[in-house]
Amino acid sequence: MQISGTKLFVNALLSEGVDTIFGYPGGYITDLLDELYKQDDIEVILPRHEQGLIHAADGYARSTGKVGVCLVTSGPGATNLVTGIATANYDSIPLVCFTGQVSTGLIGNDAFQEVDIIGITRGICKYGVTVKNREDLGRIIKEAFYIARSGKPGPVVIDLPKDIQLAKGSPDLPKKIEIRGYKPNTNAHVGQLKRAWRTLKNAKKPLILAGGGINISGANFALQRFAEITNIPVITTVMGRGAIPTAHPLFVGNVGMHGCYAGNKAISESDVLFSIGTRFNDRITGDLNEFAPNATIIHIDIDSSAISRNVKVDIPIVSDAKNALDKINEWCTKVGKQEWLDRINNWHEEVPLEMRRDKGLSPQMIMEKINEMFEEYIAVLDVGQHQMWATQYLEINEKRMMLQSGGLGTMGYGFPASIGAKLGNPDKTVICISGDGGFQMNLQEMATAVLNETPVIICILNNSFLGMVRQFQQLFYGKRYEITCLRRRKSCPDKCKGPNKECAQYSPDFVKLAESYGAHGLRVTDASEIEGAFNEARSYKDAPTIIEFIIDTDELVMPMVKGGNPISEMILSPKGI
Numbered sequence: 001m002q003i004s005g006t007k008l009f010v011n012a013l014l015s016e017g018v019d020t021i022f023g024y025p026g027g028y029i030t031d032l033l034d035e036l037y038k039q040d041d042i043e044v045i046l047p048r049h050e051q052g053l054i055h056a057a058d059g060y061a062r063s064t065g066k067v068g069v070c071l072v073t074s075g076p077g078a079t080n081l082v083t084g085i086a087t088a089n090y091d092s093i094p095l096v097c098f099t100g101q102v103s104t105g106l107i108g109n110d111a112f113q114e115v116d117i118i119g120i121t122r123g124i125c126k127y128g129v130t131v132k133n134r135e136d137l138g139r140i141i142k143e144a145f146y147i148a149r150s151g152k153p154g155p156v157v158i159d160l161p162k163d164i165q166l167a168k169g170s171p172d173l174p175k176k177i178e179i180r181g182y183k184p185n186t187n188a189h190v191g192q193l194k195r196a197w198r199t200l201k202n203a204k205k206p207l208i209l210a211g212g213g214i215n216i217s218g219a220n221f222a223l224q225r226f227a228e229i230t231n232i233p234v235i236t237t238v239m240g241r242g243a244i245p246t247a248h249p250l251f252v253g254n255v256g257m258h259g260c261y262a263g264n265k266a267i268s269e270s271d272v273l274f275s276i277g278t279r280f281n282d283r284i285t286g287d288l289n290e291f292a293p294n295a296t297i298i299h300i301d302i303d304s305s306a307i308s309r310n311v312k313v314d315i316p317i318v319s320d321a322k323n324a325l326d327k328i329n330e331w332c333t334k335v336g337k338q339e340w341l342d343r344i345n346n347w348h349e350e351v352p353l354e355m356r357r358d359k360g361l362s363p364q365m366i367m368e369k370i371n372e373m374f375e376e377y378i379a380v381l382d383v384g385q386h387q388m389w390a391t392q393y394l395e396i397n398e399k400r401m402m403l404q405s406g407g408l409g410t411m412g413y414g415f416p417a418s419i420g421a422k423l424g425n426p427d428k429t430v431i432c433i434s435g436d437g438g439f440q441m442n443l444q445e446m447a448t449a450v451l452n453e454t455p456v457i458i459c460i461l462n463n464s465f466l467g468m469v470r471q472f473q474q475l476f477y478g479k480r481y482e483i484t485c486l487r488r489r490k491s492c493p494d495k496c497k498g499p500n501k502e503c504a505q506y507s508p509d510f511v512k513l514a515e516s517y518g519a520h521g522l523r524v525t526d527a528s529e530i531e532g533a534f535n536e537a538r539s540y541k542d543a544p545t546i547i548e549f550i551i552d553t554d555e556l557v558m559p560m561v562k563g564g565n566p567i568s569e570m571i572l573s574p575k576g577i
Contacts (some may be wrong), residue, residue, distance in 0.1 A: 026073020090407025213277020
C-alpha cells in the first residue's frame with residue numbers, strides 16, 4: 001500500500017513521540033496542515049509570527065528535553081525562522097524545522113515565495129536538506145530527529161517541496177539510523193581523563209569552569225558529586241548557571257564580562273582549570289593573552305572543533321560531559337586546599353555582589369523576591385541588562401531552571417520562549433524576565449499566550465532605555481545616548497543626556513497593552529509592592545500577567561570588564577572608569 005507524503009510526514013512525527021508543533025499556515029504547507037487536522041495526538045500551536053514560533057519551539061525544547069518542532073510555509077515563512085535557527089545553533093538546542101517549498105519542477109525559476117532556505121541557513125544549522133525524492137522522505141525525517149538530538153544537539157532544517165508532499169510512496173519508516181560520516185563520540189578517553197586527574201592532584205589552586213554543556217547533558221548531579229569529592233570550587237559561564245546549585249558552598253559565581261569579582265579573580269590566579277562544556281567565547285575570556293595565565297587547562301567538550309579553537313588547552317578530552325564526569329568520579333579523591341577556598345571567600349567579602357539598597361526599587365530586590373516566593377520555577381530570560389541581573393541574583397537548583405539566548409544574544413527571545421516552556425510544562429511556574437526593549441520585539445505573542453491560556457508571569461524591567469547599549473554609552477562614549485532612549489520623540493531636544501521632567505510619556509502603556517489582549521497588567525514602582533504583585537500574578541490561572549517594574553535608568557550591571565581587557569581588570573562602579 002502506498003500513502004501520500006503528507007501522511008508519511010504525520011506518521012513519522014508520531015513515531016518520534018512528537019506531541020506539539022509550532023506552525024504558521026501558508027500555501028505550500030496547507031496539505032501538511034490538512035493531514036495534521038485529521039489526527040488528535042499532535043497539538044498544533046499557532047503563534048503570531050514565525051520568529052515567535054521558533055523561539056517558542058526553542059523554549060519548549062530547552063525546558064522539556066524533547067526536540068522542538070516547527071512548521072512554516074516557503075519564502076518569508078522560512079526566512080522568518082533564520083534568527084531562531086541561529087539562536088538554537090549557538091546554544092545547541094535540538095529543533096527540527098520543516099519549511100514548505102515550491103514544487104521541484106519550479107525550484108530555481110524564481111517562483112512565487114521561492115527561497116533557497118537550505119542555502120540561507122547552511123552556516124547556522126547542524127544539517128539542512130531539500131527532499132527531492134518521495135522515497136527518501138521517511139529516512140530524511142528519521143535522520144533529522146536523530147541528528148538534532150545526538151552528539152552536540154542543534155537545529156535541522158528540512159525543506160519539503162509541494163509535489164513531494166502529495167506524491168504517493170512507501171509507508172515504511174526506517175527502524176534504525178546509519179549515517180555515513182556521522183558517528184558522534186560521547187565516551188571519554190580514559191587515558192586522557194587519568195592524565196587530567198594526575199594534573200589536578202598536584203594543583204594548589206584548582207578550579208572547575210562549568211559551561212552550558214553541563215545543563216544540556218544532564219550532568220548537574222555528576223558535577224556536584226565531583227566538586228564535593230574533590231573539594232574544588234566551581235565557577236560557571238552565564239549559560240552554565242545552575243550546573244551546580246547556586247547556594248552550594250563550593251559555588252563561587254559567574255565569570256566573564258559581568259562575572260563576580262571572586263570568580264574572575266579565581267580564574268586569573270588558578271593553576272589548574274578543569275573546564276567542561278564551554279567553548280571559551282570572548283565574553284568569558286576577555287583578553288586571550290591574559291586568560292588563566294598561570295593555569296594548566298583541561299578541556300572536556302563533546303564538540304572536538306571547540307577544543308583549542310579560542311583558548312589553547314593542555315589536556316583535550318572529547319566526550320559528553322556526563323559520561324566524562326561519571327568516569328572520573330569512580331576514582332577521584334579530595335584534592336582542594338582550604339587555603340584556596342578561604343582566599344576565594346575573602347574576595348567575596350572584599351567585593352560582594354550587591355546593588356545599592358538606598359535608591360528604591362532595584363533589580364536585585366526583584367530577583368531576591370522571586371527566590372523567596374517561588375520554590376520551583378522556570379525562568380526564561382530575554383537579552384540585556386535584566387538578563388545579567390537575573391544570572392547574577394536568581395538562585396538556581398534542581399527545582400529551578402533558567403533558559404536564555406546565550407551565544408547569539410537574541411533580543412525578543414524571552415517572551416515567546418516562555419510560552420513554549422509553559423506549554424511543555426503546564427504544571428510549573430514560568431517567569432519571563434525581559435526588558436522594555438526586548439519585550440516589544442515579539443509582544444504580538446501576547447495573543448498566543450492568551451488564546452492558549454498560558455499563565456506566564458512576565459516581569460518587564462522598564463528603565464526607558466535599551467539598557468545594555470546605554471550602559472556602554474554612559475561608561476565609554478561620553479553619555480552620548482544615540483537611539484537608545486525608548487521615550488524619545490521627534491520633538492525632543494537634541495543631545496539629551498538622560499531622563500528629566502520634560503521627557504515624553506513612555507509608549508506603550510504595558511498595563512493597558514496587557515488588558516487589551518485579555519491578559520492582566522500590574523505596575524510596580526516601590527519595593528514594598530513587589531510581593532503583592534507576585535501574589536496577584538500567580539493567582540491568575542487563565543491568562544498571562546505583565547508586571548511592569550519601573551527601575552532607575554542609571555542602574556548598571558556591575559562588575560564589568562571592558563571588551564578586550566583581561567577579566568582581572570574589572571570596573572566595580574562608574575567611578576572606577
